[in-house]
Amino acid sequence: MAIKIKLVKSFSGSSEDIVSSIRGLGLKKFGDERILKDTPSIRGIVFKVKHLVTSEKVSQEAPAPKRRKPRKIVARDRARAKAAKG
Template identity: 50%
Template sequence: MKLKVKLVRGLAGKKKFQKEAIRSLGLRKINDERILEDNPMVRGNIEKVKHLIQVEEVK
């Protein structure tokens, strides 16, 4: 299964670990979307920044 991740909130004033998690997901700007494999590394980064992103499952 794959996950579609979209950055919906900006990174201004966020902590360094949150910015690094967003970058590791491949997101740069608001409204950037990426389709990623569902694995523990991706899930961990999503958990760190779940308040900044939108996630949906893709078949």
């Protein structure tokens, strides 16, 4: 099970902890939607910002988060590939 969360109101002028909660859910701008795993911690964050978001249960599974390399590792790998090429 998963929860589909959509930002339906602007969070401009909100307190810093509300803004950080919205960012923690992965919502960046008005109208953004995310499908997240249904856990008690996610439900708590949604409850905290329920005046700004809508939420509904969906039957599909939440996608696994993509792992990204740190920026300096990506730059290092590019530099090594460029040096090996030329």
